[in-house]
Amino acid sequence: xxxxxxxxxxxxxxxxxxxxxxxxxxxxxxxxxxxxxxxxxxxxxxxxxxxxxxxxxxxxxxxxxxxxxxxxxxxxxxxxxxxxxxxxxxxxxxxxxxxxxxxxxxxxxxxxxxxxxxxxxxxxxxxxxxxxxxxxxxxxxxxxxxxxxxxxxxxxxxxxxxxxxxxxxxxxxxxxxxxxxxxxxxxxxxxxxxxxxxxxxxxxxxxxxxxxxxxxxxxxxxxxxxxxxxxxxxxxxxxxxxxxxxxxxxxxxxxxxxxxxxxxxxxxxxxxxxxxxxxxxxxxxxxxxxxxxxxxxxxxxxxxxxxxxxxxxxxxxxxxxxxxxxxxxxxxxxxxxxxxxxxxxxxxxxxxxxxxxxxxxxxxxxxxxxxxxxxxxxxxxxxxxxxxxxxxxxxxxxxxxxxxxxxxxxxxxxxxxxxxxxxxxxxxxxxxxxx
Amino acid sequence: xxxxxxxxxxxxxxxxxxxxxxxxxxxxxxxxxxxxxxxxxxxxxxxxxxxxxxxxxxxxxxxxxxxxxxxxxxxxxxxxxxxxxxxxxxxxxxxxxxxxxxxxxxxxxxxxxxxxxxxxxxxxxxxxxxxxxxxxxxxxxxxxxxxxxxxxxxxxxxxxxxxxxxxxxxxxxxxxxxxxxxxxxxxxxxxxxxxxxxxxxxxxxxxxxxxxxxxxxxxxxxxxxxxxxxxxxxxxxxxxxxxxxxxxxxxxxxxxxxxxxxxxxxxxxxxxxxxxxxxxxxxxxxxxxxxxxxxxxxxxxxxxxxxxxxxxxxxxxxxxxxxxxxxxxxxxxxxxxxxxxxxxxxxxxxxxxxxxxxxxxxxxxxxxxxxxxxxxxxxxxxxxxxxxxxxxxxxxxxxxxxxxxxxxxxxxxxxxxxxxxxxxxxxxxxxxxxx
Numbered sequence: 001x002x003x004x005x006x007x008x009x010x011x012x013x014x015x016x017x018x019x020x021x022x023x024x025x026x027x028x029x030x031x032x033x034x035x036x037x038x039x040x041x042x043x044x045x046x047x048x049x050x051x052x053x054x055x056x057x058x059x060x061x062x063x064x065x066x067x068x069x070x071x072x073x074x075x076x077x078x079x080x081x082x083x084x085x086x087x088x089x090x091x092x093x094x095x096x097x098x099x100x101x102x103x104x105x106x107x108x109x110x111x112x113x114x115x116x117x118x119x120x121x122x123x124x125x126x127x128x129x130x131x132x133x134x135x136x137x138x139x140x141x142x143x144x145x146x147x148x149x150x151x152x153x154x155x156x157x158x159x160x161x162x163x164x165x166x167x168x169x170x171x172x173x174x175x176x177x178x179x180x181x182x183x184x185x186x187x188x189x190x191x192x193x194x195x196x197x198x199x200x201x202x203x204x205x206x207x208x209x210x211x212x213x214x215x216x217x218x219x220x221x222x223x224x225x226x227x228x229x230x231x232x233x234x235x236x237x238x239x240x241x242x243x244x245x246x247x248x249x250x251x252x253x254x255x256x257x258x259x260x261x262x263x264x265x266x267x268x269x270x271x272x273x274x275x276x277x278x279x280x281x282x283x284x285x286x287x288x289x290x291x292x293x294x295x296x297x298x299x300x301x302x303x304x305x306x307x308x309x310x311x312x313x314x315x316x317x318x319x320x321x322x323x324x325x326x327x328x329x330x331x332x333x334x335x336x337x338x339x340x341x342x343x344x345x346x347x348x349x350x351x352x353x354x355x356x357x358x359x360x361x362x363x364x365x366x367x368x369x370x371x372x373x374x375x376x377x378x379x380x381x382x383x384x385x386x387x388x389x390x391x392x393x394x395x396x397x398x399x400x401x402x403x404x405x406x407x408x409x410x411x412x413x414x415x416x417x418x419x420x421x422x423x424x425x426x427x428x429x430x431x432x433x434x435x
Numbered sequence: 436x437x438x439x440x441x442x443x444x445x446x447x448x449x450x451x452x453x454x455x456x457x458x459x460x461x462x463x464x465x466x467x468x469x470x471x472x473x474x475x476x477x478x479x480x481x482x483x484x485x486x487x488x489x490x491x492x493x494x495x496x497x498x499x500x501x502x503x504x505x506x507x508x509x510x511x512x513x514x515x516x517x518x519x520x521x522x523x524x525x526x527x528x529x530x531x532x533x534x535x536x537x538x539x540x541x542x543x544x545x546x547x548x549x550x551x552x553x554x555x556x557x558x559x560x561x562x563x564x565x566x567x568x569x570x571x572x573x574x575x576x577x578x579x580x581x582x583x584x585x586x587x588x589x590x591x592x593x594x595x596x597x598x599x600x601x602x603x604x605x606x607x608x609x610x611x612x613x614x615x616x617x618x619x620x621x622x623x624x625x626x627x628x629x630x631x632x633x634x635x636x637x638x639x640x641x642x643x644x645x646x647x648x649x650x651x652x653x654x655x656x657x658x659x660x661x662x663x664x665x666x667x668x669x670x671x672x673x674x675x676x677x678x679x680x681x682x683x684x685x686x687x688x689x690x691x692x693x694x695x696x697x698x699x700x701x702x703x704x705x706x707x708x709x710x711x712x713x714x715x716x717x718x719x720x721x722x723x724x725x726x727x728x729x730x731x732x733x734x735x736x737x738x739x740x741x742x743x744x745x746x747x748x749x750x751x752x753x754x755x756x757x758x759x760x761x762x763x764x765x766x767x768x769x770x771x772x773x774x775x776x777x778x779x780x781x782x783x784x785x786x787x788x789x790x791x792x793x794x795x796x797x798x799x800x801x802x803x804x805x806x807x808x809x810x811x812x813x814x815x816x817x818x819x820x821x822x823x824x825x826x827x828x829x830x831x832x833x834x835x836x837x838x839x840x841x842x843x844x845x846x847x848x849x850x851x852x853x854x855x856x857x858x859x860x861x862x863x864x865x866x867x868x869x870x
Contacts, residue, residue, distance in 0.1 A: 072809075077768060106806060113806055277753075279760070279762055279763040307820070307821045315747075320711065328713050371848065374507075375855060376856075377508045378509070391825075421809050
């Protein structure tokens with residue numbers, strides 16, 4: 001058997017305990033074979049040194065638009081609506097499939113360098129994003145984002161068809177590391193008939209559903225005004241809620257909606273940095289978790305974050321979780337880590353998120369040997385409150401080493417950055433010439 | 436003349452513009468001699484390569500308790516009052532001067548590595564902190580924190596005397612890089628007579644004043660209940676407000692208190708991470724700045740943060756500034772950078788905070804050559820929303836290079852970390868044996 005042994009590190013176990021253990025991986029199966037069994041370590045085909053480090057599940061970025069790395073820092077400090085209409089949408093209209101691939105590749109590089117092994121992506125030219133996931137060695141749930149607002153009927157129907165056909169065609173790609181979903185953008189940007197039709201067809205084909213929901217008050221109020229019902233009641237009536245659905249944001253949800261999420265086993269992807277940066281509000285993460293809702297973490301696109309570093313997101317989730325609850329004990333460090341690991345894997349229906357025998361071999365090793373991580377009273381606290389993506393030493397996905405000692409082995413970092421920088425420059429020049 | 440030229444970088448000028456320029460430093464005077472004058476660059480005694488980087492003022496950490504790095508991650512996720520009484524104060528009671536020096540040295544190492552060149556410190560054994568500042572090469576405003584609560588009269592009076600005598604003795608130390616202040620802990624932990632006495636004596640000796648103010652609602656309410664006045668009205672009556680005073684936190688301030696701060700030219704040190712982590716609330720930074728109040732940034736102690744990285748603090752200030760104002764355009768990136776640079780220097784009454792001829796030669800060079808900083812549409816946005824302390828390449832204070840290419844030259848990093856880790860371990864063991 002072809003095995004990889006991660007040796008000498010302190011392992012974060014699913015019960016939250018941290019203990020020095022070896023982690024033995026079956027590279028053919030892409031699975032964790034054993035944790036703590038030193039006799040197998042001696043027989044391993046290959047080893048990865050984790051001495052002085054903390055071995056954690058690979059992080060899961062459960063909501064992003066990866067190619068938007070091209071727009072990192074392009075337009076900041078504006079309200080969501082003006083930001084989308086004046087800055088983001090005009091530039092997105094000029095995006096080519098080559099741009100989307102270049103941006104996704106930059107995102108993959110950044111994610112690997114900060115310990116992320118899986119992500120969910122809602123964007124366009126999904127085949128090009130899938131090609132990047134394949135060669136980067138990551139795991140992903142991908143989909144084509146549907147917007148019918150402002151489209152005529154044939155174009156709107158075609159967009160729904162595109163999202164469903166992309167989901168059918170790409171599911172299982174990259175040796176099974178790519179899974180898919182039907183991805184209507186939101187309850188206000190896709191009209192009712194198309195939502196109903198698409199969701200029914202997705203359910204019939206066993207395809208999960210991902211959409212933005214209850215992100216801003218401006219998105220909730222029109223639904224309440226027009227329908228006399230809360231957005232998630234409307235989503236439920238459309239058949240959109242359920243164990244195969246994960247919703248991004250859910251900032252503005254009332255108690256009845258929280259119960260509805262729990263009752264239908266619908267997962268929520270909390271995006272704290274994006275919600276702060278766009279002044280959308282603070283999602284009630286502590287209350288969602290208390291109600292039994294599966295909560296994951298997402299960076300959202302790099303234009304509203306502005307990076308794809310889940311260490312920032314864990315810290316933000318703990319920090320604004322306390323502010324939102326008015327309670328310093330809300331969203332403690334262990335909960336924040338759970339959001340970014342097991343919560344993410346469960347929300348996306350992907351393997352991983354736990355270091356235990358049988359789990360997918362998606363692992364990050366965090367180097368604790370640094371001034372800002374000294375002393376080590378509690379390594380779990382450090383993950384959330386003091387570590388940064390740059391502290392990740394190794395990244396492993398599906399049993400394959402993607403980064404070793406800060407060197408990404410599946411991508412040519414310099415070439416990826418050069419290509420993305422050139423694409424971003426040309427994209428903005430084109431968009432501004434058009435506008 | 437002994438000159439250092441920082442070459443090839445993009446310089447953040449005081450007007451917010453970014454332009455490729457050389458920065459020439461007079462090392463004897465510790466001052467910036469010229470910006471952009473290439474003829475002087477050719478004659479420089481020494482050079483520091485900033486190609487591909489951004490040259491910014493050294494960051495100012497305007498409120499911390501540096502030695503609390505020893506308690507980083509020791510106790511998290513608890514409300515302020517319980518956290519202080521059950522965890523922090525019992526351990527602090529066991530602190531020795533050696534511990535304080537070891538913790539301050541770890542803090543100095545961490546600050547240099549994340550581009551901070553000046554800080555304000557309220558703690559004990561201030562002579563030991565001063566010794567660290569001297570050999571680390573940093574700039575600081577230091578003071579002895581006074582608490583009279585629970586002390587008998589002679590001990591309380593002695594604590595006031597200690598803070599004033601420390602301020603007198605250490606002012607001007609480390610070739611003038613150390614300045615001092617009288618530092619009563621807060622309006623509720625020092626009694627009225629001692630506050631009045633100490634503040635009058637500080638004013639008579641031209642010694643600035645630093646205290647915590649309006650951090651939590653629990654600290655404001657008793658003053659309102661007992662005195663029928665807001666805390667800052669009480670502070671004003673005590674003579675505590677003025678151009679030589681800087682107040683930490685000011686989370687819970689009403690409109691009249693904001694006006695009072697502006698009218699008296701009193702500076703505020705915003706500590707967003709600490710305020711989030713302890714669920715203290717969100718300071719009205721946008722409103723304070725609109726009123727004309729000088730606002731700086733502080734990490735507070737590492738136990739409530741949990742690091743001393745001002746890049747996190749700039750990001751947090753922009754992020755919760757928007758949440759607090761309900762406006763995504765509040766506290767834009769340029770404002771957040773101002774808080775951490777010119778705002779900090781002005782609040783502390785220290786030189787620095789601006790890259791311009793005549794200013795103190797306190798400089799950090801941020802490396803933009805990284806995946807998470809690609810592309811570069813706006814370098815100021817990157818400083819706040821995407822860069823981390825680990826992106827700092829060089830740190831210069833008072834014309835002296837403290838870190839070159841990530842190697843700290845004034846401190847032995849491994850020895851500092853080893854000493855601090857051992858001190859932290861022994862400290863906690865002693866405190867837990869006593870408790």
